[in-house]
Amino acid sequence: xxxxxxxxxxxxxxxxxxxxxxxxxxxxxxxxxxxxxxxxxxxxxxxxxxxxxxxxxxxxxxxxxxxxxxxxxxxxxxxxxxxxxxxxxxxxxxxxxxxxxxxxxxxxxxxxxxxxxxxxxxxxxxxxxxxxxxxxxxxxxxxxxxxxxxxxxxxxxxxxxxxxxxxxxxxxxxxxxxxxxxxxxxxxxxxxxxxxxxxxxxxxxxxxxxxxxxxxxxxxxxxxxxxxxxxxxxxxxxxxxxxxxxxxxxxxxxxxxxxxxxxxxxxxxxxxxxxxxxxxxxxxxxxxxxxxxxxxxxxxxxxxxxxxxxxxxxxxxxxxxxxxxxxxxxxxxxxxxxxxxxxxxxxxxxxxxxxxxxxxxxxxxxxxxxxxxxxxxxxxxxxxxxxxxxxxxxxxxxxxxxxxxxxxxxxxxxxxxxxxxxxxxxxxxxxxxxxxxxxxxxxxxxxxxxxxxxxxxxxxxxxxxxxxxxxxxxxxxxxxxxxxxxxxxxxxxxxxxxxxxxxxxxxxxxxxxxxxxxxxxxxxxxxxxxxxxxxxxxxxxxxxxxxxxxxxxxxxxxxxxxxxxxxxxxxxxx
Numbered sequence: 349x350x351x352x353x354x355x356x357x358x359x360x361x362x363x364x365x366x367x368x369x370x371x372x373x374x375x376x377x378x379x380x381x382x383x384x385x386x387x388x389x390x391x392x393x394x395x396x397x398x399x400x401x402x403x404x405x406x407x408x409x410x411x412x413x414x415x416x417x418x419x420x421x422x423x424x425x426x427x428x429x430x431x432x433x434x435x436x437x438x439x440x441x442x443x444x445x446x447x448x449x450x451x452x453x454x455x456x457x458x459x460x461x462x463x464x465x466x467x468x469x470x471x472x473x474x475x476x477x478x479x480x481x482x483x484x485x486x487x488x489x490x491x492x493x494x495x496x497x498x499x500x501x502x503x504x505x506x507x508x509x510x511x512x513x514x515x516x517x518x519x520x521x522x523x524x525x526x527x528x529x530x531x532x533x534x535x536x537x538x539x540x541x542x543x544x545x546x547x548x549x550x551x552x553x554x555x556x557x558x559x560x561x562x563x564x565x566x567x568x569x570x571x572x573x574x575x576x577x578x579x580x581x582x583x584x585x586x587x588x589x590x591x592x593x594x595x596x597x598x599x600x601x602x603x604x605x606x607x608x609x610x611x612x613x614x615x616x617x618x619x620x621x622x623x624x625x626x627x628x629x630x631x632x633x634x635x636x637x638x639x640x641x642x643x644x645x646x647x648x649x650x651x652x653x654x655x656x657x658x659x660x661x662x663x664x665x666x667x668x669x670x671x672x673x674x675x676x677x678x679x680x681x682x683x684x685x686x687x688x689x690x691x692x693x694x695x696x697x698x699x700x701x702x703x704x705x706x707x708x709x710x711x712x713x714x715x716x717x718x719x720x721x722x723x724x725x726x727x728x729x730x731x732x733x734x735x736x737x738x739x740x741x742x743x744x745x746x747x748x749x750x751x752x753x754x755x756x757x758x759x760x761x762x763x764x765x766x767x768x769x770x771x772x773x774x775x776x777x778x779x780x781x782x783x784x785x786x787x788x789x790x791x792x793x794x795x796x797x798x799x800x801x802x803x804x805x806x807x808x809x810x811x812x813x814x815x816x817x818x819x820x821x822x823x824x825x826x827x828x829x830x831x832x833x834x835x836x837x838x839x840x841x842x843x844x845x846x847x848x849x850x851x852x853x854x855x856x857x858x859x860x861x862x863x864x865x866x867x868x869x870x871x872x873x874x875x876x877x878x879x880x881x882x883x884x885x886x887x888x889x890x891x892x893x894x895x896x897x898x899x900x901x902x903x904x905x906x907x908x909x910x911x912x913x914x915x916x917x918x919x920x921x922x
Contacts, residue, residue: 358574360560362600367549368530369439369520375602376400379575384598385429388580388608388617392429396602399433406437406503407519408510413468413489417442417523420466420532422487424448424457424475426609427581430493430503432595434470435585439530440516442523446532446544447586451893454481456542460534461487463544463748473497526550532748533588533700544748545588545700555592555705555742556600558725562710563625563670569692569711570670571624577603580623582614587900589675592704593627615639618664625670629901630678630803631813633693635834636663637685638810642838648689656690665691670711672696675900677780677799679807683716696720697780701757701764705742707778718777728778734769735784786905788819796878798905801825804873805880809866810835811859814890814897816908817880818916824881826919828912829863830890854887882919886912 361378362371375384379396386393394402415421421438423445425431431447438445448460457479461469467488471479473495490500530549534542560573571577579598583590598605606621608614615636618626640648640659648656657667665671673683673695686693696708697719707728709720722728727739739762746754758764769781781787782797790796798817805815805827813832819825831850840848843858853859863885871879893899896908909916 358572358576359602360564360572360574360600361602363557363560365553365600366526367520367524367528368552368596368599369517369524369549371553371600372403372436372439373400373517373520375575375599379602382575382602383604384602385432386604386606387429388606388613388620394429399436402433402507403436403440404514404516405507405510406433407440407516408514409506409508410434410437410443410468411441411514411519412509412511413506415441415443415468417528419443420464421445421468421470422448422461422464422466423470423585424450424452424479425470425472425493425585426450426475427583427585427590427607427611428472428493428609429607431470431585432581432605432607434491434493435531435595436599437516439524440520442520442525442528444529444532444546446534447584448534449584449586449893449899450475451891451899452478454478454483458483460542460544464532476500524549526553527745529745531591533591534586535700543750543753546745546748547588547700547703548745551703551742551744552592552596553600554725554740555703556596558705558723558742559592559708560597560601562708562723566711569668571668573597573601573603573625575602577601577624578621579603579605579625580608580614580617580621581605582608582611582617583627583629584611584899587675588698588700588704589627589900592698593625593672597625615663619662620664622664622666623669625672626665627672627674629675630673630682631901633673633678633682633686634806634810635832637682638835640689641810645689648685651689653690659689660691663691670694672708674698674706676902677803679803680716681807683714687714687716694720697768697778699764699766701744702726702738702740703742703744705738705740707738709777715777718773718779721776721778729763730770730772733784734771734781736766736768736770736778737763738766739763788817788825789821790819790825790877791821791823796825801827801870801874801878801880802903804870805829805867808870809863811839811862812866814903816903816905818909818919822920825878826916827867827880827883828908828915829883829885830888831885833889850885850889851887854885859885884915884919886915 361374365371376396384396384399435445461484469487470491492500493503496502526549529546533545564572579594581594671693694709696706698704698706705726707719707722729737767784771779788796801817802815806812814830816828837848890896
């Protein structure tokens with residue numbers, strides 16, 4: 349079932365609202381009988397009126413549990429409609445909802461909940477054991493959204509606890525202000541413990557409205573944010589990208605939001621949703637490209653226009669879809685492939701700390717290899733060492749209970765020090781060189797970007813799922829490589845092999861020339877000093893949230909260097 353709309357004409361209900369709850373109520377008034385929320389499997393579907401009614405009861409139930417303005421409510425669930433409902437209900441109490449990654453360890457969950465001081469936790473049956481293993485003495489109530497388990501509350505219990513006469517909309521009007529903290533985004537911790545980014549209603553309304561206005565200015569090319577928009581929530585709800593590009597956009601402009609619990613099924617789900625705004629991390633675009641190439645689409649530029657349109661339609665990414673890429677660098681080859689196919693991808697940059705107020709390649713004026721230009725309202729400047737600084741009303745209030753880190757990130761003039769080293773061309777397009785602390789300086793003193801090299805390696809073969817460049821204070825660069833599960837499965841099938849795991853294939857002698865050819869192809873696009881001289885395929889599979897990758901697939905470089913120290917030293921021996 350497609351997420352259809354019945355509004356007679358498009359509108360932007362939340363435009364001009366001061367808070368997220370005001371924007372939500374405007375959407376309810378204007379889009380009442382339209383479909384607002386649906387699960388990807390179609391088992392749950394709510395109109396805006398039904399959405400509001402559930403929020404009202406849940407807000408009342410949380411209020412009865414003692415959730416008050418300034419309190420936090422922690423969630424450990426997959427992406428699901430119930431999580432959206434509870435998040436919205438919490439906002440109506442002037443409280444702060446936040447989500448944790450389902451891949452988090454009990455210890456990590458305990459640290460986050462201790463920082464947030466939340467007395468109420470929301471989870472689902474499959475994740476309750478993890479939550480119970482965490483050290484969470486401050487949590488007094490656990491709500492399980494999909495089961496009735498002794499010692500916990502059900503979602504029905506929570507709704508039934510709503511006091512007679514409780515009016516969530518009126519309550520919100522009295523306790524929610526633009527300065528109220530609307531969520532905590534816990535950074536994924538590539539270099540240290542997670543920090544709780546505090547984003548206010550004003551921060552998020554500034555960022556959402558700036559993006560919506562930028563898209564509206566390109567409405568001849570892409571669908572603007574309005575009451576006929578379609579969104580899909582599939583990235584972790586704990587990540588600012590999913591909250592911003594799905595949940596908050598939906599809250600601002602109306603339309604329909606489809607919630608997908610299994611992110612591995614996002615490509616298969618796109619045709620039924622046909623999102624008008626779709627953000628994917630580079631790995632998803634890489635996988636779609638590899639799948640198209642496997643079907644024989646290797647030179648998209650030469651295809652007839654009607655064939656290109658047909659491919660986009662089959663993927664569920666129609667002509668008016670605003671296709672975006674973010675969260676990590678993407679290879680230029682990937683952007684050029686989709687561009688030649690008539691499916692322009694708008695790469696951009698943002699941080700949790702900027703509430704996704706972005707630097708972005710807008711439709712019709714993309715420049716592959718850059719992150720674009722600042723969206724309206726975002727000031728930028730570059731320090732002498734190349735570090736990018738940004739400033740806007742969307743910048744976070746600070747890190748929760750961490751004034752030292754806040755002072756490191758935000759200077760006295762309100763500039764956020766991003767840690768990204770950039771260059772800016774004469775037309776204002778910005779290019780990320782690398783993270784300030786991740787630049788490689790080899791033994792000869794040459795500065796290099798590891799991420800640039802890694803993009804080239806991953807783009808060179810569908811077999812390479814992850815690449816880590818080693819070379820800091822070394823005489824030459826080497827690389828640790830991890831096979832892509834899908835690419836490995838396809839190659840193993842071609843070879844007649846039944847086991848496509850990294851452990852089985854890494855030592856296969858038939859794989860060596862294939863990977864070597866890919867490395868040489870990548871080297872041909874790099875300067876001599878950047879080129880990879882030796883490489884090692886690790887007999888492992890890296891999973892999001894594990895030792896090597898954050899939940900959003902960013903490399904944990906220091907832990908990787910420590911864990912695979914023997915393999916690294918072997919490449920420099922002799």
